[in-house]
Amino acid sequence: MDLRYSEEYEEFREEVRAFLAENWPPKGAEAELGPSERVASFRKRAIERGYLARALPRKYGGSEQTPDVLRAVSIQEEFGRVGAPQDIGVPGAQLLPTLLAHGTEQQKLRYLPPSILGELVWCQGYSEPGSGSDLASIQTRAELVGDEWVINGQKIWTSGAQQADMIYLLCRTEPDAGKHAGISYLLLDMRQPGIDVRPLRMMSGEAHFNEVFFDDARTPADHIVGKRGEGWIVSRSTLSSERNAAGGAVAARRQFRDLVQLARNTVRDGRPAVEDPSVRQRLVELDGYVTAAEYSGYRQLTCDARGQSPGIVGMMNKEISNSIGFMLANLGLDLIGDSGLEAPDRQLPGPGDGAARWVGEFMFARGFAIAGGTANIQRNIIGERGLGLPRDFAAQRGK
Numbered sequence: 520m521d522l523r524y525s526e527e528y529e530e531f532r533e534e535v536r537a538f539l540a541e542n543w544p545p546k547g548a549e550a551e552l553g554p555s556e557r558v559a560s561f562r563k564r565a566i567e568r569g570y571l572a573r574a575l576p577r578k579y580g581g582s583e584q585t586p587d588v589l590r591a592v593s594i595q596e597e598f599g600r601v602g603a604p605q606d607i608g609v610p611g612a613q614l615l616p617t618l619l620a621h622g623t624e625q626q627k628l629r630y631l632p633p634s635i636l637g638e639l640v641w642c643q644g645y646s647e648p649g650s651g652s653d654l655a656s657i658q659t660r661a662e663l664v665g666d667e668w669v670i671n672g673q674k675i676w677t678s679g680a681q682q683a684d685m686i687y688l689l690c691r692t693e694p695d696a697g698k699h700a701g702i703s704y705l706l707l708d709m710r711q712p713g714i715d716v717r718p719l720r721m722m723s724g725e726a727h728f729n730e731v732f733f734d735d736a737r738t739p740a741d742h743i744v745g746k747r748g749e750g751w752i753v754s755r756s757t758l759s760s761e762r763n764a765a766g767g768a769v770a771a772r773r774q775f776r777d778l779v780q781l782a783r784n785t786v787r788d789g790r791p792a793v794e795d796p797s798v799r800q801r802l803v804e805l806d807g808y809v810t811a812a813e814y815s816g817y818r819q820l821t822c823d824a825r826g827q828s829p830g831i832v833g834m835m836n837k838e839i840s841n842s843i844g845f846m847l848a849n850l851g852l853d854l855i856g857d858s859g860l861e862a863p864d865r866q867l868p869g870p871g872d873g874a875a876r877w878v879g880e881f882m883f884a885r886g887f888a889i890a891g892g893t894a895n896i897q898r899n900i901i902g903e904r905g906l907g908l909p910r911d912f913a914a915q916r917g918k
């Protein structure tokens with residue numbers, strides 16, 4: 520097994536590093552800009568260089584690069600290493616491939632360019648109080664009245680709805696059709712009288728997500744993505760090219776390094792905690808898990824580069840990164856001892872000696888295990904689609 524990149528890719532990686540050294544974190548006048556302007560300006564430059572929005576045509580604000588997973592993963596790794604903004608961090612990142620695949624030309628031209636820069640901020644209106652894992656059971660209705668959709672109902676756990684300009688929303692438009700067939704995918708302006716956003720406070724004290732109530736909210740008839748009743752299929756779109764699974768372990772590796780630093784800095788019984796055999800044992804175990812995730816990423820990268828599907832290994836990514844994140848955060852909390860009672864903070868940068876940062880990591884690890892499909896649902900997917908086990912019929916019936 521040869522894990523080295525070829526000379527061409529090593530040279531490319533050097534180029535990316537040089538670009539980042541110059542541009543992130545921002546310097547001079549750029550550093551004085553507000554946080555969102557700083558990010559937008561960096562994104563613009565990274566797109567010009569072909570590092571971000573690679574799959575997006577230039578006419579929609581992208582850099583229109585030839586698909587190349589090895590370049591994409593080099594970018595992801597190098598950007599991840601210095602904490603520079605990436606495509607995945609754009610609010611509404613999931614909307615972009617959907618619009619690209621199913622949007623009208625007018626929708627793409629209007630919404631993609633400002634969205635990719637983060638200038639137009641989106642939130643995702645999928646979950647409802649009775650519909651999370653069983654998302655196709657949503658009840659929020661949209662009715663076509665004249666040339667407008669009129670929307671009534673409620674969404675919940677809507678991340679960033681307080682700041683969002685627009686929402687992409689799953690609604691029931693065909694009440695007589697079957698569960699999945701009656702859903703449409705709409706785009707809606709958040710700044711209108713028919714929408715009421717009520718923030719929900721989390722255990723961290725922050726209000727990251729919200730309840731969103733729709734009371735005769737309106738959107739033009741042409742703000743539907745795909746056809747009526749096809750919203751379920753539309754919502755499943757992902758960018759299949761440049762999957763980049765190998766970059767997935769970068770954050771875990773960075774967190775692990777910070778954890779080792781924390782163990783060096785923490786004093787227990789008069790000695791650095793890193794000298795305690797029980798701590799060393801846990802660190803070695805974690806290093807093993809992170810290394811395994813890295814190699815699983817390389818395996819998937821090889822499949823991607825050969826145009827093959829990674830199959831069941833790809834289905835395991837979210838579950839694996841959640842489990843590792845959980846274990847890393849648990850050890851962090853154990854190491855800081857009584858300081859674990861501090862208010863959480865995830866903004867503190869490394870090298871990992873800020874207690875509040877580890878309280879934040881611990882709390883957020885719980886949320887990540889739920890967001891975008893719970894751990895149980897991930898295991899069902901692995902079992903049913905990956906291993907071919909029988910389907911969970913009781914869950915299908917909602918029991």
Ligand SMILES: Cc1cc2nc3c(=O)[nH]c(=O)nc-3n(C[C@H](O)[C@H](O)[C@H](O)COP(=O)(O)OP(=O)(O)OC[C@H]3O[C@@H](n4cnc5c(N)ncnc54)[C@H](O)[C@@H]3O)c2cc1C
Pocket residue numbers: 642643644645646647648649650651652653675676677678679728886887889890891892893894895896899911914915
């Ligand atoms: C940080 C965070 C951000 C989020 N942001 C958004 C957002 O922006 N927009 C949005 O629409 N939603 C968002 N969500 C909601 C998220 O998608 C849902 O919480 C998630 O899909 C689970 O749904 P639920 O909360 O209704 O739990 P439920 O589906 O009610 O699940 C409850 C429990 O039952 C288990 N369970 C359910 N069905 C099965 C089954 N078939 N087999 C085995 N176990 C099962 C689950 O694993 C879970 O443990 C966010 C959630 C979090 C935590």
